[in-house]
Amino acid sequence: MDDKGTLIVISGFSGAGKGTIVKKLINTYDRYALSISMTTRAPREGERDGVEYFFSTKEQFEEKIKEGGFIEHACYCGNYYGTPRAYVEKQLAEGKDVILEIEIQGALQVKERFPESLLLFVTPPTAVELENRLRGRKTETEEQIAGRLSRAYEESEGMDNYDYIIINDNLDKCVEDVHSIALAAKCEPIRKKDFIKDIRNGLKAYSK
């Protein structure tokens, strides 16, 4: 039981660099498994089913909700997004730390259902830097950028609900931070319940 993996949820402002951090983390260390979300939105150019997302119809998605097949799901802009339960539970049982890269709304759902999960919030070092990164991507219109920045302000209200804040001003440092958090978590008493019970029982024999 103590050897179960940890559920690590990574959220953050759009443009903060979550995806890059997660990719490097997964490629650097063996201990992590990346959960792939399911969505009903159409694939964008270059997106492959089972890599960026599992793509499904609205009917399939709603059926899966009914079956309790998601550990969290939410609806954004008319599309469903969810984390399929089976993969996550299998990896955790095998001792892998499972990374979920999901929105704040989903992250808080996960924390409620899995209090032992870790919520990490990725942010650029400043608001101006966030604006520069969003512009630098050259993938969005001015209006979309303004929308993302405005939404970032709303999301910043929830930062205190996170267990850890990852300030992304250096990719390698961020990856080291996330890895340290994962290793540290293994030493939390909540994940050492069996051990604590066993050693107490063992020591009892010596008590006067």
Place this chain on the structure above:
Amino acid sequence: MDDKGTLIVISGFSGAGKGTIVKKLINTYDRYALSISMTTRAPREGERDGVEYFFSTKEQFEEKIKEGGFIEHACYCGNYYGTPRAYVEKQLAEGKDVILEIEIQGALQVKERFPESLLLFVTPPTAVELENRLRGRKTETEEQIAGRLSRAYEESEGMDNYDYIIINDNLDKCVEDVHSIALAAKCEPIRKKDFIKDIRNGLKAYSK
């Protein structure tokens, strides 16, 4: 303010190997400063003033208590032990993570006064292993060993009060665990208050 060091308190069963872990940690990484306790007990053979302990008279110690010169102090077996405040506060202000290797009673005092401190509990993997290590040291009588084991059982009741449990079955792994905990702590929101305030203020300009 966010760059202040972290107070890291290391306690654990007598014979668990705290001292060895702390020594290796300090010798491996620059970021740590080791706090040296003050005591009124007589130096043991080979102990040097200012290295293992600061040795003082009972009168000097009690004067220092009155001046508020300790961040914690306690009396064991008729001798005072305490952590001098000045050194700890100077190192923390300079951004060093300060290691205190102290007893459980003192550790809980520190947590009460410095809620942001981290309490680490070092334990061998099993009760039998603890007994073997105590015997292996060949520094104590059978009666003393029995006393330490009996005390370990009492102390095990307090393990849940600790933030982290370090199971010492491999020295290098323990050092890595403590270092990961120190790095992870830097990302806790409680230590990022100024940053969170600043980025919220920065993002407010973009809110619609």
